[in-house]
Amino acid sequence: MEKKTQRGIITAAVVLVAVAAALKFILPKKSKGGDDNSGGGNAGGGGNTGGGGGQVNTNLDFRSLANQLFDAFDGYGTANSKIKEIFKLLRSNADYDALKAAYGVREVSSGAWNIFQSNFEGDLPATLREELDSDELAELNQILTSNGISRTI
Numbered sequence: 001m002e003k004k005t006q007r008g009i010i011t012a013a014v015v016l017v018a019v020a021a022a023l024k025f026i027l028p029k030k031s032k033g034g035d036d037n038s039g040g041g042n043a044g045g046g047g048n049t050g051g052g053g054g055q056v057n058t059n060l061d062f063r064s065l066a067n068q069l070f071d072a073f074d075g076y077g078t079a080n081s082k083i084k085e086i087f088k089l090l091r092s093n094a095d096y097d098a099l100k101a102a103y104g105v106r107e108v109s110s111g112a113w114n115i116f117q118s119n120f121e122g123d124l125p126a127t128l129r130e131e132l133d134s135d136e137l138a139e140l141n142q143i144l145t146s147n148g149i150s151r152t153i
Contacts, residue, residue, distance in 0.1 A: 054092025054148075065089070066102035069124070073108045078131045087143045096144065096151045100124045128153050 056062075065086050072079035072086075090096050103124040108131070110119050120130045128137065141152050 054094050056094045056098045057089075057091055060089060060095065060098075062095075062098045062102035065099055066104075066124075069099075069103060070106055070108070073127055073131050075109055080132070080136060083128075083132075084140065084143060087140050088147070090144065090149060091147055093149055093151055096149050103127075125153050 069083060069086055072082040086099075090099065100123065105121060105123050106127070107119055107121040108127055120127065122130065128140065132140070137153055144151060144153075
């Protein structure tokens with residue numbers, strides 16, 4: 001291969017990497033479908049209907065809900081409607097704390113071959129702050145407040 005051709009290929013590769021790096025900061029994170037304002041129904045559960053501190057709602061499977069949240073975060077994009085649906089189930093600070101504890105600390109993949117964003121590791125509040133924009137976080141905090149929960153993200 002001629003030197004001129006080699007130099008052209010190297011230049012093209014460098015430009016491609018530079019453009020990819022620039023796009024990482026320019027493009028917003030794509031949502032995984034269902035990013036509407038309906039957010040599913042306000043399904044409750046019998047156990048605890050009081051707000052504030054309250055007791056943990058024994059009708060909720062917090063491990064399953066934490067796994068569903070992880071699935072909503074993991075990979076390319078975020079399933080915002082699923083996150084809202086789960087948060088609408090919480091009825092007390094104790095419910096929020098139980099969900100946070102069940103989530104623990106997890107590593108969320110940015111998606112296979114996603115060169116624009118690296119994986120993220122954190123607890124539930126940190127992951128929510130990483131995955132959602134300020135309007136989406138405000139909406140989750142409003143859901144918590146409307147259900148009598150004083151915790152915020």
